[in-house]
Amino acid sequence: MTQHAPSGDAADLARFGYTQELRRQLGLKDLLIYGLVFMVPIAPFSIFGGVFDASHGMVPLTYLIGFVAMLFTAVSYQQMSRAFPVAGSVYAYVGRGLHPALGFLAGWAILLDYLLVPTLLYVIGANAMANVIPALPQPLWILFFVGLNTLVNLRGIETTARANRLFLYGQLAVLLVFVVLASLAISRGVNGAEWSLKPLYNPQEFSLPLIFSALSVAVLSFLGFDAISTLSEETRGGSRVVGRATLLALTLVAALFMVQTWLAALLQPNLIQYPDADASNNAFYEIGRLIAGPWLQVVIALAVAIGAAIANALVAQAATSRLLFAMARDRQMPPFLRQIHPTTRVPQRAILLVAALSLVLGLFFVGQINLLASMCNFGALTAFLLLHVAVAWHHRGAGRPLLHALVPLIGFIILAYVLFNADVYAKVGGSCWMVLGLAVLAFLKLSGRTTEFKANDAVH
Numbered sequence: 001m002t003q004h005a006p007s008g009d010a011a012d013l014a015r016f017g018y019t020q021e022l023r024r025q026l027g028l029k030d031l032l033i034y035g036l037v038f039m040v041p042i043a044p045f046s047i048f049g050g051v052f053d054a055s056h057g058m059v060p061l062t063y064l065i066g067f068v069a070m071l072f073t074a075v076s077y078q079q080m081s082r083a084f085p086v087a088g089s090v091y092a093y094v095g096r097g098l099h100p101a102l103g104f105l106a107g108w109a110i111l112l113d114y115l116l117v118p119t120l121l122y123v124i125g126a127n128a129m130a131n132v133i134p135a136l137p138q139p140l141w142i143l144f145f146v147g148l149n150t151l152v153n154l155r156g157i158e159t160t161a162r163a164n165r166l167f168l169y170g171q172l173a174v175l176l177v178f179v180v181l182a183s184l185a186i187s188r189g190v191n192g193a194e195w196s197l198k199p200l201y202n203p204q205e206f207s208l209p210l211i212f213s214a215l216s217v218a219v220l221s222f223l224g225f226d227a228i229s230t231l232s233e234e235t236r237g238g239s240r241v242v243g244r245a246t247l248l249a250l251t252l253v254a255a256l257f258m259v260q261t262w263l264a265a266l267l268q269p270n271l272i273q274y275p276d277a278d279a280s281n282n283a284f285y286e287i288g289r290l291i292a293g294p295w296l297q298v299v300i301a302l303a304v305a306i307g308a309a310i311a312n313a314l315v316a317q318a319a320t321s322r323l324l325f326a327m328a329r330d331r332q333m334p335p336f337l338r339q340i341h342p343t344t345r346v347p348q349r350a351i352l353l354v355a356a357l358s359l360v361l362g363l364f365f366v367g368q369i370n371l372l373a374s375m376c377n378f379g380a381l382t383a384f385l386l387l388h389v390a391v392a393w394h395h396r397g398a399g400r401p402l403l404h405a406l407v408p409l410i411g412f413i414i415l416a417y418v419l420f421n422a423d424v425y426a427k428v429g430g431s432c433w434m435v436l437g438l439a440v441l442a443f444l445k446l447s448g449r450t451t452e453f454k455a456n457d458a459v460h
Contacts, residue, residue, distance in 0.1 A: 125309020
């Protein structure tokens, strides 16, 4: 039975010249689960070694600082989701709060992250499954993962939400097993481990540039809380529920990240860096074997594969399709992407396009995890910088300088420093992507296709 959107939500859309096309099915719990699945509660499993090396063992401290950095951005998202309760996330917020042309560039920047993240997740999942079942080639796993996620997303947002719950509970179960067994191992002194706060702060190794260099890697684990705002038009209660879910999801996942990496770091008491790349890449799997034997090593590898290539990629495909839908609705992407399926009420063509791109890119980049990972952060961080500027500009003179001036300023400075310390390949590749975006923007202008929104009547 079709549920009708509350009149208040429909009225919010009408202010911006839109009608209610997507189905409002989601509540706070659904959004919270969606955000947690997108960020992946066990995300540190796959990049623990890299962050450990970059931070000289202070992995939980890196995630704590990452949480603080992302918290300022999450607050900015919350403020803009209340001002502009429409799909499109940072694209809509910057475009309406700052300038439509800058909104296009923000959408273009975040699109780099959204398009590459599903590809990265499929490649990670295929690589993990190749270690479990070596007989099956990785391209077959990529084909399987893309096909499965596309079928789920095409069935409707409520089906995606049900799948999200199942995947989240599975990841949390694996994480609970690890926390219990790791705690017992530390109490027994396995590998010379003992309880201490050294992974949170080691004065012999600590320096701010060191931690921010590690953060440029670890921040990938936090990307995804922003995707909650892409479901604004499918949420009962609209912007207030979106804002609450964004902050709650970020806080919960940061706590989980810190607990698991603190325990893992305690089990490596005599290390500040792994001896080689192979040891670093397999660090968490080896810690699992250390505390419980090969069975936990396999369980962790399977959890990473399923959490990345199915759970995380599922919500990444959903978020990317909503961004394409929003930009197409405003005539900044090809118009066929704004088509909504009459029964499931999802942007079907946008979902299929994301699936096709992920499949092609995934097959092309098989085994090239580091190259893909280095590109994902640039787009998101660039878009977040524009978001902070939009918050300050849109709310100027609103009488809340702490929330609308100081918060975005601090958030901007932190993220700019993280971006400055990012991998050189990420900066070069990301800059090329932004130059291409400027060319597309120029083409839109020259061809007479305005970047103005349908109803550019921002509410101050």
